Amino acid sequence: MNFKVPRGTQDILPSESWKWQRVESIIRDVCDKYRYKEIRTPIFEQTELFQRTVGDTTDIVTKEMYTFTDRGNRSMTLRPEGTAPVVRSYVENKMFGYADQPVKLYYQGPMFRYERQQAGRYRQFVQFGVEAIGSADPAIDAEVISLAMELYKRVGLKDFKLVLNSLGDKESRTAHREALIAHFKPNIEELCGDCQARLDKNPLRILDCKVDREHPLMKSAPSLADFLNEESAAYFAQVKAYLDDVGITYELDPNLVRGLDYYNHTAFEIMSTASGFGAITTLCGGGRYNGLAEEIGGPASPGIGYGLSIERLLLAMDAEGVAFANDPELDVYIVTLEENAHRKGFKLLNELRSAGIRADMDYMDRKMKAQMKSADRFDAKAVIVIGEDEVEAGNVQLKNMADGSQEKVEDQNIVTTVQEKLK
Incomplete structure (x- = not known):
């Protein structure tokens, strides 16, 4: 019998693993400069953690999770993303009681999503992420974003851009939600089955649809920016001002919503602009998630973070022709x-x-x-x-x-x- 690597996974051989080690070394150095400390969480968690935090209408929960029943008849899931486990640990270990807030953390490890394999995307992939939990200061949003930008610069990338949006607070999102339902409902049958199922549960997810992204209804959908209340607009203005202060340029995209339900206020992506990188240009994505700690039983602990794929980072390096110098193998x-x-x-x-x-x-x-x-x-x-x-x-x-x-x-x-x- 011939055994092969499972579909959607890869062996990282010695001829390539040294590049991963270089990237990991740069990650540790950048995080050390920003005073972010490593946290390591289990590879599997209770399934309900992801259902409650990521959202039961997201593609991750409905289509992509690796879920199994353990010998104690408990439903467990291989982690599909890193934020929920980190926030769970923050709450469980009472990090909200630490004298120094926000608690600044970073993680790196394998994540698992059952999706179609394509360039730079695997069913088991390695994600690096940072989380700053415990502060609602817009300056920490800018710091988290600047850490990601610094990392890409340190590995030698030049062709990438930052894209920003604000998802607003609960009041702003509720007003936008009602406008989206009114916009899509008369012609909802023109959209895919997933969009139709999301109309009443979470219409914002419709804007994130990969099937109907070019449909005219998407292009004419109400913009969340038009529904931001005064407080949300002021918060977003401060985030942009902090980015301006440190010379980080960005583009505004009112359709940027991200694929996870826990995001609010600041949302962002870093995208490759290198020619030949591929149709899916996102390298990194994240945002603010005020309310997530409360969702899993903790006290109010506003946070912001992001995740990025190491595989896609290396793919972007290849697209730009960036290479690490290989040390002599032997003395x-x-x-x-x-x-x-x-x-x-x-x-x-x-x-x-x-x-x-x-x-x-x-x-x-x-x-x-x-x-x-x-x-x-x-x-x-x-x-x-x-x-x-x-x-x-x-x-x-x-x-x-x-x-x-x-x-x-x-x-x-x-x-x-x-x-x-x-x-």
Whole structure:
């Protein structure tokens, strides 16, 4: 029987995993500069957590979740997004009682959604996200957005843009909801079945429909911007002012609603503008979610955050031709020519590694020529050759692979000599 990787997933091989490690290192550094601390939550949670927070009319909940019944007859779901688990942890662990608010957190890990695989989108994907919980200051909105923008700059991207909208508070959304129902209801049969089901439950989701996005009803739908009350409009104006102050440019899109029910006030996406990136240009999306903590039993704790796919970040790098410089794979390769030399080489290998030197040797009993070819493939800076004569004499031959020079080095001086050469 032939086993293959499950549909919608991928193996990240060593030839690619080092790029992921570079991105992860940049993420940690940027988050450290902004004073965001890592949080790690379980890969699965109670299904109701996502139903209550993400929304039972969203595509994620109705079509995409991986849900199973555990041995205790409890419904569990592999996490499809990161915000709900983080807010659950914030409430459960009483982080709202911390002296320093907002609590600034970041996470990174696999998420799971059963959707059609396409470029940069998988059923298991790695999401990085940040959450700032406990403050309703519009300045924290601007900080969260600036962290995302800084991350994309740090990995070397240039062709991307920030798109903003305000979803307003509950009062604004209620007024907009009534206007949407009045707009769509007379011709709702022209739209897809999902849109028809959403009309009375959550008409805002209709604007997020992928099937009918080009329908004339969408283009003429009432804009949420026209229904923002004074408080919501003032909040959004402050967010934009803070972004202006730090030189972050943005576009306004009144149709940007995001795909999760918990968003309100600020909503944003960062999109790739690189040619050839693909039809789906979103790299990152997020927004404010005041009321989410209360929804799962916690005290009022306004928050804002976002999530981004590492796969799509790497895809954007490829589209722009951005590449990380790959470090040389190896400092020293040890070539041995007979059994006693092999034992001496193995002992030396461990001494070199203990001294912080990247070293390797042959384990396939190959001839000297084949071992030297391995050293070339690994881009080794130096080669140590050990044969029967070197075992008896208590030395090795050290070859500089850059200029081909070679010298004899006594056993007791090998590690220090190699260290000096590598400098």
